[in-house]
Amino acid sequence: MSLLLLGFILLAGGCSSSVKSTPEDKNITAIKTVLKHQFTGPTAEFIEGLDNTKKLEQYYEKSYKSFFTEDMYTKFISAHAYDYLLMAHNSEQQLKVDQVSVESDKTTEGTYKFKVVVLYDTEGTxxxxxxxxxxxxxxxxGKIASISYLDDGGLSTELRN
Known part of the structure; x- marks a missing residue:
């Protein structure tokens, strides 16, 4: 009897796991990863890089390079990657990604819109x-050719205060 019950449980468990989940679009995964790196920290690795250009370059390469075209990687590093983490560091605040939503722009192939909710605080207060x-x-x-920030919701203003 117990053998029959065990067989039924295994059969039922096998059937319930046959639901296929659709894998997330690799571009959406890339966007989420870039945003999480950009709006989480500053990490110890980033802070160490502030006094050591080589370490900062290694941090950027590890965090971002594989997601961008060569040209856009250079532009992103010089225009966007540094800003929020440096402002947070200078105001002794921590950034943390709370939510990220990304959706494909149906009107333009290869284009996505994103929204990221960023939490900021000073030592838990x-x-x-x-x-x-x-x-x-x-x-x-499949590489990021452009990224633009339409609105930062006042984040840069808050980090400067």
Whole structure:
């Protein structure tokens, strides 16, 4: 009897796991990863890099390079990657990604819209949040060819205060 019950449980468990989940679009995964790196920290590795250019370059390469075209990687590093983490470091605040939503822009192939809710605080006090929104365009090879921030929800203003 117990053998029959065990067989039924295994059969039922096998049937319930046959539901197929659709894998997330690799571009959406890339966007989420880039945003999490950009809006989490500053980490010890980033802070060490502030006094050591080589370490900072290694940090950026590890965090971002594989997601961008060569040209856009250079632009991103010089224009976006540094800003929020440096402002957070200078104001002794920590950033943390709370939520990220990404959706494909149906009107333009390879283009996505994103919103990321970023929490910021000073040593667990005075917590606030900001919603950053923007657009990302991928090339045919699956690399980020452009990224633009449409609104940072006042995050940069809060980090400067």
């Amino acid at each position: 005075n917590q606030g949040s900001a919603e950053v929104s923007g657009r990302v365009k991928f090339n045919k090879e």
